[in-house]
Each structure stands twice: as C-alpha cells, then as structure tokens.
Amino acid sequence: MKSITIKGSERESVGKKASKALRNAGMVPCVVYGGEKPLHFSANEIAFRDLVYTPNAHTVVVVLEDGKKLQAIMQDIQFHPVTDKILHIDFYQLFPDKELTMNIPVKLLGNSPGVRNGGRLLFRKRLLAIKALPDNLPDFFEIDISTLTIGDNITVESLLNDKFTILHPETTVVVQVKTARAAIVVEEDEEEGDEIEGEEGAEGAEGEATSAETADAATEAKE
Incomplete structure (x- = not known):
C-alpha cells in the first residue's frame, strides 16, 4: 500500500488552550495510539491534503x-461543523508483525453489457474491511464488470486471497446488475451492432452503507 509522509513536531502541551493555539496557527493536533504510550504531535493542515481528501x-x-519516525494509519478525524477545517486526527501505530483491520476501496473496471441493455448497476460495497499485516495491505480491489449481464453479480468469494482476510461473508454481493424497466435480454447469437432500445441503467443509489471495523486501539480523550 502507498504511504504518505507527514512531517510534524511532538507536542509538549496537550490541553484545550494549546490545541486551540495550534489550530489558529494552521496546525492540526494529532495523537498516535498503539505504542507503549500515546504520541502527541502537530503538523501543518496542508500536509494532510492527500491523506484526507x-x-x-x-x-x-x-x-x-527529533528524527523519530513511525508508521501508522488514520483511525479517526474530526472536522469543524461549519468551516470543515480539520480539528483533530487520531492515528494507530503499525508494526510489521501485527495484523490490523482497515477499509480498502473497491474500483470497477470496464462497462457492463447488462447496463447497456437497460439494467441497473448496484455498487453494494464500495469499501471492504480486511485484516492483514501492514506489508500485505492492498491499495484497492479491482473488479472487472465487463462480463456482467442482467441478473449477474460478483461476491466477496471472488476476491479472497491468502495474504489477507476479508471480514465479510463470502456470499456478500459487492456489485450486481438488476433488471430495470425497459430492460431487454440480448440473445447470445444476436449480432453486434444491432440497435438496442431502452434506457441506459444508472448506477443504483441503494447501495447498503457499511460500517468499517475499527482497529483494536484505545481511543481515549483526543487532547
């Protein structure tokens, strides 16, 4: 998995007044959990652009x-309710020999013939929770939908890998094409180029919201 470097300074004062002063100076107070003790640091808000957005x-x-360096993942983030400025970020420290739980995005490749024939593409799982060692974390899951016809689906079973554990049942549907009004079924011997009537299916907005399994870190008071 790709890594982003965040340069910061360790915090000596962690109270509310100190955190407010940091934010006023364009800095973000942060905490890294998972080690022997929490590590409090701050970094310029711009440094988190490629990580958060x-x-x-x-x-x-x-x-x-001071030269101290450690690897981590973002666990929790707080935004200002009005300005959307980053208020605080929690990280969880990674260790080469310790598995962690993380949400991995799913990317779709190709165009579904079922959608071209009027079906609806339903993207059920845009994120999949997995458990793996840090070095085995994938950047994303790629799913080719170029063979999906109306009624077809792709489940978690097709994404299983020995390097990590997917924390969803194997029968969980990730993406599927369902019948929509005006959809037509194309016969196997139909010649390419024949005109096909019917509305092009839009991506379903009824994908189920998933709850990410969080890492086993103690999320105590932020500051």
Whole structure:
C-alpha cells in the first residue's frame, strides 16, 4: 500500500488552550495510539491534503523534528461543523508483525453489457474491511464488470486471497446488475451492432452503507 509522509513536531502541551493555539496557527493536533504510550504531535493542515481528501487508502509515515519516525494509519478525524477545517486526527501505530483491520476501496473496471441493455448497476460495497499485516495491505480491489449481464453479480468469494482476510461473508454481493424497466435480454447469437432500445441503467443509489471495523486501539480523550 502507498504511504504518505507527514512531517510534524511532538507536542509538549496537550490541553484545550494549546490545541486551540495550534489550530489558529494552521496546525492540526494529532495523537498516535498503539505504542507503549500515546504520541502527541502537530503538523501543518496542508500536509494532510492527500491523506484526507481522497477515496484511496494510504498508510502514513510520521516524521518528527527529533528524527523519530513511525508508521501508522488514520483511525479517526474530526472536522469543524461549519468551516470543515480539520480539528483533530487520531492515528494507530503499525508494526510489521501485527495484523490490523482497515477499509480498502473497491474500483470497477470496464462497462457492463447488462447496463447497456437497460439494467441497473448496484455498487453494494464500495469499501471492504480486511485484516492483514501492514506489508500485505492492498491499495484497492479491482473488479472487472465487463462480463456482467442482467441478473449477474460478483461476491466477496471472488476476491479472497491468502495474504489477507476479508471480514465479510463470502456470499456478500459487492456489485450486481438488476433488471430495470425497459430492460431487454440480448440473445447470445444476436449480432453486434444491432440497435438496442431502452434506457441506459444508472448506477443504483441503494447501495447498503457499511460500517468499517475499527482497529483494536484505545481511543481515549483526543487532547
């Protein structure tokens, strides 16, 4: 999995006043859990742009001014309710020999013939929770939908891998094409280029919301 480097400074004061002063200076107070003790640090808000404002999953290398360096993942983030500025971020420290739980995005490749024939593409699982060692974390799952016809689906079973454990039942549907009004079934011997009537199916908005399994870290008071 790709990693993003965050350069910061360890915090000596962790009270509310100190955190407010950091935010006023354009800094974000952060905490790294999972080690022997929580590590409090701050970094410029701009440094988190590629980590926070992206659908992709990344690990983080936290580099402090004293040369201390550690690998982590973002566990929780707080935004200002009005301005959407980042108020606080929690991280969880990674260790090479310790498995962690993380949500991995799913990317669809190709165009479904079922959708072209009027079916509806339902993207049921945009994120999949997995458990793996840090070095075995994939950047994303790729699913080819170019063979999906009306009534077809792709389940978690087709994504299983020895390097990680997917924390969903094997029968869980990730993406499917369902029949929609005006959909037509194309015969196998139908020649390409024949005109097909019917509305093109839109991606379903009824995908189920999933709850990410969180890492086994104690999330105590943020500051």
